[in-house]
Amino acid sequence: MKKTFLQTGLLTLVCLILIQSCTKKLDLFPTNDVTSEVVYSTPAGYKQVLGKVYGSFALTGNQGPAGNGDVQGIDEGFSDFYRLFWKAQELSTDEAVITWGDVGIQDFHNMNWTSNNSFLTGLYYRSMYQITLCNEFIRQSTPEVVAGRGITGADATAIAQYAREARFLRAFQYWVLMDLYGNPPFATEATAIGGPPPPRITRSELFTYIETELKAIENEMPAPRTNEYGRADQGAVWALLARMYLNAQVYTGAEKYTDAVTYSKKVIDAGYELIDDYRWLMLADNHQNTEEFIFGINYDGLHTQGFGGTTFLTHACVGGSMPAGTFGISGGWAGLRTTKNLVNLFPDVNGTADKRAQFYTPGQSLEIANVTTFTDGYPITKYKNVTRTGANGSSQDYSDVDMPLFRLAEMYLIYAEAVLRGGTGGDVTTATGYINLLRTRAYGNTSGNISSAQLTLDFILDERARELYWEGFRRSDLIRYNKFVENTYLWPWKGGVSSGSGVQAFRKLYPIPSRDINSNPNLVQNTGY
């Protein structure tokens, strides 16, 4: 009896001790993750986060090719920045049609997208996600914070430069939102994580903000072509400003063509040159094209895997009788082709005269009887996962092709158009000269060159299509030329009609996704939606 009593007492005591010690054990931390203090304790850690800030342009998540996505509510393969941006800029125009039946994708051709369209929602969240990453990086990179972590000297200087690049990338994503959605939420490094919904910013206010940001970092960025490959420099900042100024009238109602001339000229004069062969632009080894590429997204078949970007562009345009092997891929996805409007801009289909014409015609018909039939319409062979010498990329499944977001050719075209539209500081002769540089490369000789008299605004729009097709420009260009929604310019299946049809003017802006309207009371839906 006594013994049992003692045992019970001991047992109770043991229990009480256990209870005491255990209640403190509810603080657990994941094994392999780290806190921000640990990540940012070294300069190398800063660069790894900077890598994510850049890398989120190319990757869809933390596990390549998929499995741990950044953006939720959309298939991870679809959540890639450039793939979404490209669809929004190209599928809604005469440059591209797609066979697929993914919900909402045909809305681009039919021009009847809604605020619930999953691709438009995905792009919006992808852009805002990248802005949020930039904001966090900028917060963590102020001189005070960096000094507080004991990082000084050259390391601190480098981190200050990283922060400027993050500001550039944020400005770029705000440009995307301004161009496509107009009036997005406005989050900066002052916006707290888990805090209240950010305010809305109007399109013209956003223009001013982006312009101010870019000008604030302009002179502190590394000189053109001096930063590491894959990182932004002064050339990128100028190029984005030039592009914005060209479209300022659309964004704000006020023309800024003189600024467009100024900034395109800055880039042109910075030492860039066109590469020799247009057909080398979008190949597996196009990281060599540094003389022409100003800034872009780096993909790699082994290290930077995903189902977006140039993997999408190299696979989706292969189908029908196209031999997959010659495109450096294991198989095509039978999706993308173009309409006759683009094809007809070239003197011939085969690229005999203008080598920029890269169409695949065997078994394909020029006319599109059915958008969802791959053999209706010509596929484009501009993007190929093979090198200049014809060797395969490093992987058959993921592309090595890098995607330039800015290249010199665009700057020539901006200069020329801005001059024609009344911008000062440039002249038509110089402009014609720039255009003829493009055409000489395209034709392999001067036979395609034009005279100053031939340089008209309409010619420039067509020339932009010939030079920049499938590079994500067309929707913005057609809007600037008042040809996007209007019934004065038609293409097959525009507005869901086989011969083409105009649509209501409000479609020049995409809708703010209803999902965000629903979680952010500050937002206002764009007119018409």
Added chain:
Amino acid sequence: MSCKKLLQASVFIALLLLSQFAYSQNKTITGRVIDPRDGSAIAGVNVTAKGASSGTQTKSDGTYSLTVGPSVTTLVFSSVGFATLEVPISGRSTLDVSLAINNTSLEEVVVIGYGTRMKKDLTGAVTSVTAKDFNRGTITTPEQLIAGKVAGVQITSNGGAPGAGSTIRIRGGASLNASNDPLIVIDGVPVDNGGISGSANALSLINPNDIESFNILKDASAAAIYGSRASNGVIIITTKKGKGGKPKFNFSTQYSISTLPKRADILSPSEFREYVNSHGTPTQIDLLGDANTNWQDAIYDNSGTTDNNLSVSGSLKNLPYRVSLGYLNQNGILKTGRLERTSASINLSPRLFNNHLRIDVNLKGSISKSRFADEGAIGNAIRFDPTKPIHTNSKSYGGYWEWLDASSVTGLLELAPRNPLGLLEQREDNSNVKRSIGNVQFDYKLHFFPDLRVNLNLGYDISKGQGTVYVPDSAANAYRRSPDGQHGGVNNRYLQEKSNTILETYLNYTKDIKSIRSRIDVMAGYSYQDFLTTIHNAKKDPNGILYQKPDGTLTTTPTSGDRWTPYFDYTADGVLISGPTFPFDKPQNRLISFFGRVEYTYMNKFLLKGTLRRDGSSRFSKENRWGYFPSASFAWRLKEESFLRNVNFLDELKVRIGYGLTGQQDGIANYGYIPRYSLANGQAQYQFGSEYYDLYRPDGYNPNLKWEQTTTYNLGIDYGFLNNRITGSIDFYIKKTSDLLSEIDQSAGTNFSNKIIANIGDMTNRGVEFTINTQPVTTRNLVWDLGFNFTYNENEITRLTLVNDPNFPGNLVGGIAGGVGSTIQVHTVGYPKSSFYVYKQVYDKNGKPIEDLFEDINRDGAITVDDLYRYKSPDPRVFMGAYSNVIWKNWSAGFSVRANIGNYVYNNRFSNTGVKRNIIDPLGYLANGSRNVLETDFSGDGDRYFLSDYYIENASFLRMDYFNIGYNAGALAGKGTNLRIAANVQNVFTITKYRGVDPEVQGGIDNNFYPRPRIFSLTVGLDF
């Protein structure tokens, strides 16, 4: 000799004399009492002479001997859990009797959280199902023992694969994104229901033959003692224990054959040819072959299963024990799949110090070896071109016929389906999973204060799952899959360990206070439970497969004694495809709880109970991690009132009212509240200059995460009539979940993830449950049990977002095949969860759907996603179960049927394969499809047709789960033995209008469903 002892002695002598006197005029009746269902002996049956005072009890072997006077003509047999039986003696001296089970004896002991109660003392909605009522047949996973048996509990098997698990929903499920699975407690150990690598189902690691009872705590007043994990109900599983006495052996062996009950209705080879000839271009028609292959026949086969169980129970001196061994060898009807499970369990239940210290030791262990069939073959067998042969004469791709493309690196047509039989036969996906659950429970009734008990429970649930996946490099589905296109196949290994531990202790004070005709029962306790998973990955290494040396270091050049480390994804010849970032990961969470219960019973008539639990979870921040979960309930036994006490036909009438608050936090990430950075893997690097950087990403988090809470109100009535030959209950309930842990959109720019688990939203389940169990006939030779249960449940989401925007369609869920990332369901306020979200199909005058023509619901002149509407839900409004068992002499026959009404299924097979675009694929191959294409003639172009409500079908059904005949051969094998034989058919028939293979599809999307087999089995059982 003290006075007391003297008295005792004299009484004894007097009685002895008396009995001697009586003996001369009386006769002795002997016999044996058995349970007719399995022929087992029933010990402890009261055998009394009707109208006289003499009586005895049966021994452990069921035998009795009773001496009765000449006036006695009838013996009365009664025992807890069995219907009382009166048998006329009719001059016989041997009376062997079988007792019919009485399903709802009021004295039946029901296991509740931290204790047991008699059924009559319950105040909450608790259902107990014991072994005698379990479903029969080839049952390899425990929860299937009670499918269809309990009102309010829906158990849907996840398909017909060996060892496949089930989805259990109690009262509709209270959560959206958190887990809707009930808490399962096995012998006092709340187990991890999360599964482990290499096992299809965590519960399948338990041998169903070891289970004694299921006790299901349905309402919150019963379940709230489990606090934060009880929102979706609690299932308490108790395993069989030793009953004492001489060793009793039980051996049973079962052999069964599984067959495919129904094939998918696809085009025959001739129909297929005709379709392609009339719809294809000349190039496409040229793709047709000459063979006539039934691919479904090629992948399915009748398969055999054996299940052998041996158990012994008895007592070793004062140590009651039960030891069991089980061996199951089950083959799937889909070729190559199988499960081999060896299980053992040991129960020891010593009672020491004059029953003051009760110790229960439960140890269960199992080793499951599985080979998983590639279930992709099921869909491929439907789609594979029937005009192609299975094999070719070539050695390429293992000799299986495949779609080729000469220009591709692999030589294969990239996106074409692969040979279904090749998928099966060229994949060796083997796993070996060990699991052990055990606990030791001390229950000490204090010597100096016997009203107080101290209970200490120490338990564990550990498992280890490891496996290999090997696909030869010749296999088409992994051919030359390395980035450089030079290496193929798969050669992967994995290893995962789980180690969950629990410590629980409580004090229980019980007191009968006769003076005020009251009884009080007070309990207070503490619980600590830790869940730790270790996922092993070898660190990636460019030099090949890593091995681990005994000292823990890694090497690529192994010597003897080094063991392989699991790795991530390699080709058959060991070329790395993708590697993990870290050598291992150890997700972990903990729960710490304090709980208490107070019960007060007055006059055995009014029962009042209150419980309170305080739970702390490591999944929430310091500020939010503790939650209180109270409950209160009251029961009034009307039968005990004077006005009913003498109403003879009424045996029980009790009204129960309960309220309770429960929580939920399972099913969400472990560290969702913590700001953290995670490292990307080697395929998600980014290039600066010529260097590739490993990336750090800030992950989304929600510092305000907290408990999801469900408030339940329950009103119940228990009844029993006609000597308890009609019993049952009816319950009305409302469950309101608030602060739903739901995945909601974050305002863009305010988090590192645009969707995050947060506590936003409310949901309601309300319903009625009705149970009736009857014994229409109970005679000596014929006993008939008949039961029925009915459940009505309706679910409605009442809030989902912070801002209420009428244009917001809700959260899209339910991914389907057809368009990447497409969904067919939506959570919307005002509708049941996962309602189908579809276009309204327009039909022509013959009732044929017109492709891509839908009703313009918002009348804006265009068909857009804004014209989608909510139509029906996958959850049944009503589900029912019924059973019948007839015992006639040594024969028995029984069946069980189940019905769901109002459940709808999206026939994804029709929508995905029954269109021209599938059959004549634009990618340059042919594929078979559903015969539905002949009905609709759909082309399958565009991005809308598959969202038509045409494909949402009423999947209400009536299914006979089993039909069973048994014969009890008795002591055929010698004295003291008992031999039983039973024949059983499972999945006997299904009556439904649904046009797919099986209407019972959890989640409501029928695509690649592993058909549930029809199983014929023969069981022989022997007790000795």
